[in-house]
Amino acid sequence: MPFIPHTEEEVRDMLAAIGVDSIENLFDEIPAELRCGQLDTLPAALSEMEVAGLMAQRAKQDGQPACFIGAGAYDHHIPAAVWEIATRGEFYSAYTPYQAEASQGTLQLLYEYQSMMTALTGMDVSNASLYDGASALAEAVLMAVRANRKSKSRKVLIPRNLHPSYRKVTQAIVNNQGIELVELPFDKEGGHTNPATLEAYAGQDIAALVIPQPNFFGVLEEVDALTDWAHANGALAIAVVNPLALALLAPPGEWGEKGADICCGEGQPLGAPLSSGGPYFGFMCCSQALVRQMPGRIVGRTRDLDGKEGYTLTLQAREQHIRRSKATSNICTNQGLMVTAATIHMALLGSEGLERVAAACHQNTQQLVSQLSAIEGVEPLFNRPMFHEQALRLPAATDKLLASLADQGLLGGYDLAGEYPELGDSLLVCATEKRSQQEMDDYAKALKKLLS
Amino acid sequence: MSDIPNNLKYCKTHEWISDPVDGIVTIGITDHAQEQLGDLVFVELPEAGTTISAEGECAVVESVKAASDIYSPLSGEVVESNELLADAPETINSDPYGEGWIFKLRLNNESELDSLLDADSYGEAVAAEEH
Numbered sequence: 040m041p042f043i044p045h046t047e048e049e050v051r052d053m054l055a056a057i058g059v060d061s062i063e064n065l066f067d068e069i070p071a072e073l074r075c076g077q078l079d080t081l082p083a084a085l086s087e088m089e090v091a092g093l094m095a096q097r098a099k100q101d102g103q104p105a106c107f108i109g110a111g112a113y114d115h116h117i118p119a120a121v122w123e124i125a126t127r128g129e130f131y132s133a134y135t136p137y138q139a140e141a142s143q144g145t146l147q148l149l150y151e152y153q154s155m156m157t158a159l160t161g162m163d164v165s166n167a168s169l170y171d172g173a174s175a176l177a178e179a180v181l182m183a184v185r186a187n188r189k190s191k192s193r194k195v196l197i198p199r200n201l202h203p204s205y206r207k208v209t210q211a212i213v214n215n216q217g218i219e220l221v222e223l224p225f226d227k228e229g230g231h232t233n234p235a236t237l238e239a240y241a242g243q244d245i246a247a248l249v250i251p252q253p254n255f256f257g258v259l260e261e262v263d264a265l266t267d268w269a270h271a272n273g274a275l276a277i278a279v280v281n282p283l284a285l286a287l288l289a290p291p292g293e294w295g296e297k298g299a300d301i302c303c304g305e306g307q308p309l310g311a312p313l314s315s316g317g318p319y320f321g322f323m324c325c326s327q328a329l330v331r332q333m334p335g336r337i338v339g340r341t342r343d344l345d346g347k348e349g350y351t352l353t354l355q356a357r358e359q360h361i362r363r364s365k366a367t368s369n370i371c372t373n374q375g376l377m378v379t380a381a382t383i384h385m386a387l388l389g390s391e392g393l394e395r396v397a398a399a400c401h402q403n404t405q406q407l408v409s410q411l412s413a414i415e416g417v418e419p420l421f422n423r424p425m426f427h428e429q430a431l432r433l434p435a436a437t438d439k440l441l442a443s444l445a446d447q448g449l450l451g452g453y454d455l456a457g458e459y460p461e462l463g464d465s466l467l468v469c470a471t472e473k474r475s476q477q478e479m480d481d482y483a484k485a486l487k488k489l490l491s
Numbered sequence: 492m493s494d495i496p497n498n499l500k501y502c503k504t505h506e507w508i509s510d511p512v513d514g515i516v517t518i519g520i521t522d523h524a525q526e527q528l529g530d531l532v533f534v535e536l537p538e539a540g541t542t543i544s545a546e547g548e549c550a551v552v553e554s555v556k557a558a559s560d561i562y563s564p565l566s567g568e569v570v571e572s573n574e575l576l577a578d579a580p581e582t583i584n585s586d587p588y589g590e591g592w593i594f595k596l597r598l599n600n601e602s603e604l605d606s607l608l609d610a611d612s613y614g615e616a617v618a619a620e621e622h
Contacts, residue, residue, distance in 0.1 A: 188538055356558040
């Protein structure tokens with residue numbers, strides 16, 4: 040049933056008031072060739088009962104596999120209280136709280152979120168979130184090119200060991216804005232961006248350098264050297280981080296001599312379930328100097344006329360409802376509901392809890408890798424330290440192995456061959472704090488059997 | 492009624508332009524413009540060495556209400572911008588024709604000055620806008 044409250048009579052009255060015959064006529068100004076017309080390929084509508092039945096059936100197909108896949112979205116434990124609180128009526132909205140007088144609770148929560156993110160990243164400012172990690176990077180690239188006024192090249196260095204989807208999304212968004220993304224190769228042994236490879240670009244006009252930590256292979260980068268190289272060469276440093284990893288690693292605000300200029304990433308590890316890929320949320324933080332170039336919304340704390348503490352959206356002068364096409368961004372969605380969950384999640388865990396989760400993930404992945412590497416022909420691809428993922432070389436075709444493992448209730452990892460054919464038969468594995476010793480034993484046993 | 496000094500030239504987009512000295516003019520925004528914008532909180536200054544064309548965007552002034560582009564009334568090369576405004580953008584509110592200048596431009600073509608308005612014409616343009 041459609042949840043549209045207007046009766047036919049009301050619709051007729053509204054159309055009559057503005058002098059239009061039909062709703063269809065409201066779309067007249069869109070050229071016919073741009074309209075999708077009839078949606079012929081859509082099947083006929085199902086009833087609510089039929090949809091519920093279909094979905095229950097499909098959910099059953101998912102089973103209860105043990106997930107060893109990371110690659111950008113991670114299977115973490117979410118305390119039951121997180122979504123119990125986030126879905127309370129007072130919070131249960133993704134809508135932007137423009138009306139400060141009616142939204143103090145939501146605004147305060149976003150303010151707390153921003154404070155937590157700046158504490159975690161070591162940056163000066165955080166916005167109230169963006170759409171997802173990949174588009175947050177695209178926004179960071181656009182922002183860096185705007186902010187780096189000494190640079191005229193609109194050229195940004197982006198490493199090949201950054202998440203492939205992030206590279207594709209960023210390319211799609213910045214391509215038509217005259218920005219060139221230059222791919223940096225990764226070190227064959229370390230899997231990292233060797234700072235020495237940057238020397239090929241020394242002295243050139245580069246607007247920004249993108250620095251993932253950890254990178255897509257789970258490998259830790261030499262972030263201090265990379266950040267300092269960027270600054271020495273007139274480029275801004277854009278950090279792309281896993282927020283959970285920051286519970287253990289140096290925050291981007293402290294990288295190198297001056298710290299990263301912009302920090303962004305995917306917020307999913309902070310309380311969002313895997314949920315077939317979304318909704319998740321992107322985060323973005325930056326240095327004070329760049330705050331006016333930062334897209335999205337920022338909540339500020341202030342005092343009202345009576346001297347009472349209050350919260351409101353601030354620094355809105357460059358947003359789309361005021362600047363239209365000249366706004367810092369026209370896709371600065373804030374993922375309010377996911378951020379609500381993330382804030383509650385972080386508040387429940389605290390810095391100590393986050394650190395314990397991060398350490399458990401690191402330890403589990405090390406344990407898994409040592410068990411899998413004991414199998415003939417399986418070995419780590421890279422020799423540098425990692426956070427909670429590791430790329431492994433396999434002695435047989437990865438896709439077939441993964442299919443066989445899936446039949447045994449094991450999601451074995453991410454097949455790297457599709458995006459990185461140069462790596463051959465290889466697999467990216469991840470064991471979060473949720474993976475038990477029993478599950479890891481099962482995985483090692485199953486893989487050994489398949490390879491023998 | 493806002494202040495419109497007689498010794499300056501103006502354009503309809505509310506910039507003022509000093510008389511050239513050695514081919515260099517000083518450019519800012521008018522008292523009327525700063526009144527309309529309200530309290531300024533940030534100014535994005537043009538970089539020295541940037542070449543700009545007449546009517547091109549060259550700076551942004553941001554108040555609590557809105558961020559507005561400053562259009563260069565003339566073409567030329569920016570030789571200096573007012574660094575004082577980086578820390579004290581409100582200077583434009585308090586002294587738009589003095590300490591609140593925005594940038595200095597070496598003109599490509601002094602004849603472009605002929606197209607500018609004098610104080611009286613600008614005053615009329617402002618009055619017309621207000622009606």
